[in-house]
Amino acid sequence: SNLPPAGLLRPLPIPTRPWSHIALDFVTGLPSSRGNTVILTVVDRFxxxxxxxPLPKLPSARETAQLMTDHVFRLHGLPTDVVSDRRPQFTS
Structure with a gap:
């Protein structure tokens, strides 16, 4: 792997208002439904x-940023904190 070690785990900050702290993940390996096999989940931790x-395939980092802008940030504003796994869509 080309990624540096993740380091020690730390407690997540406690959100004080809606949509200030979000968690992202992709659900993959789903059977095709209306041409989609992937779901990007965005959870407000508050x-x-x-x-x-729903998505037809895993998006690139640029596509993920555009999806977040179109579906989340336009509705709720920019979060203070984003938690994700270390997929290339989130680290690129």
């Missing part, structure tokens, strides 16, 4: 509200 964004 309210537990969620956006499910």
């Amino acid at each position: 309210s537990k509200a969620v956006h499910f964004i």
Whole structure:
């Protein structure tokens, strides 16, 4: 792997308002439904509200940024904190 070690785990900051702290993940390996096989999940860690964004395939980092802008940031503004795994879509 070309990624540096993840380091020690730290507690996540506690959100104080909706959509200030979000968590992102991709659900993959799904059977095709209307041409989509991937779901981008975006969870507000304060309210537990969620956006499910269906996709035909895993997006690039640039496409992921555009999806977040179109489906999340335009509705809720920019978050203070984003938690994700270390997929290339989030680290590129």
